[in-house]
Amino acid sequence: MAFGEFDLIDTYFTHRWPKRDDVVKGVGDDAAILTLPSDSELIIATDTMVSGVHFDEQMPARAVGHKVAAVNLSDLAAMGAEPAWLSLALTLPEMDQEWLEGFSHGLREICDYYDCHLIGGDTTKGPLTLTVTAHGFVPQGTALRRDGAKPGDWIYVSGSIGDAGLALAAQQRKVQISDSHYRRVLERLYFPSPRVALGQALRDIASSAIDISDGLKADLGHILQASNVGARVDVDELPLSLALTESVTAEDAIRYALHSGDDYELCFTVPESRRGVFDTVLARHPAKPTCIGRITSEANKLRLERNEEPWQGADEKGGYDHFG
Ligand SMILES: [Mg+2]
Structure with a gap:
């Protein structure tokens, strides 16, 4: 008998998966049955990755599952x-068991790590496309949102930004970088680490937050729009990795950090009144948040500055088309 849909689900998505007590019934019925913790709100997110659009055949199946x-x-x-x-x-275009083995392995590894349980889904035949819906909780009323930033709040970014964009540009041969830097930034493009612990730690501290999927400029822009505020960002404060600063010019490194996406760091704002708590609790957090600027009252206005003067690189394109 041919390897069919039920074999696929059984082989790759049922066995060896983490089990949680709040899953009454997961994969294997018409729908999942789940127990909700009391005094919590359910947070739901969905994202799709399409082959040829969000990733190509160079990307290992395990990385696709992880990402x-x-x-x-x-x-x-x-x-x-x-x-x-x-x-x-x-x-799936075809039943490719080798690809499925790698994909399910990558997916399972990250689910295991975050104690996240696969509770169901669907398989169909067609162009390679993956859609994941993630469910999580917050104590009632504590979710971080984009619309809470206020003038005077400090703006932070976790980790470093621009690496995934550099990896993509190097892969597309738009820039040449050393093998060791390439390995490092490719790891960030293929195996991003969601800032799950940091996000939870920020619940009582940050006034707004967003993850950086489309580039700092675009994603901070979403906070500004939702909160009806502006921002001043010092481009020399942007957290850049050694791999980035050693691979391109200083000005290009800033452009990668501002415009390239896929880093999945958090950008968030902290009110002055919470800054002491933030410094005490999070200054030594492994996600190493860096203060890059401050929220202003000028609605939707992002000022990129260097030494409190407008940054000259802001509008100049200079034949730079890596992000087109
Ligand atoms: Mg997002």
Whole structure:
């Protein structure tokens, strides 16, 4: 008998998966049955990855499995949520067991790590497409949102930004970088680490938050728009990795950090009144948040500055088309 849909689900998505007590019934019925913790709110995020659009055939199956979960967990992190469950819609052009083995391995690894349970999904035949829906919780009323930033709040970014964009540019041969830097930034493009612990730690501290999926400029822009505020950002304060600063010019490194996406760091704002708590609790957090600027009252205005003067690189394109 041919290897069919039920064998696929059984082989790759049922066995060896983490089990949570709040899953009454997961994969294997018409729908999942889940127990909700009391005094909590459910946080739900969905993201799709399409072959040829969000990734190409160079990307290992294990990385595809990791990343499609990671981008969803990153959205939960940006809300301050604790991840609990995932569902997966998988569209496959053919039954490729080697690919499925790698994909399910990558997905399972990250689910295991974050104690997230695959609770169901769907498989269909068609162009390779993956859709994950992630579910998590926050204590009632504590979710981080984009619309809470106020003038005077400090703006932070976790980790470093621009690496995934550099990896993509190097892969497309738009820039030449050393093998060791390439390995490092490719790891960030293929295996992003969602800032789940940081997001939860920020629930009582940050006034707004977003994950950086489309580039700092675009994603901070979403906070500014939702909160009806502006921002001043010092481009020399942007957290850049050694791999980035040693691979391109200083000005290009800033452009990568501002415009390239896929880093899945968090950008968030902290009111002056919470800054002492923030410094005490989070200054030594492994996600190493860096203060990059301050929220202003000028609605939707992002000022990129150097030494309090407008940054000259802001508008000049200079034949730079890596992000087109
Ligand atoms: Mg997001």
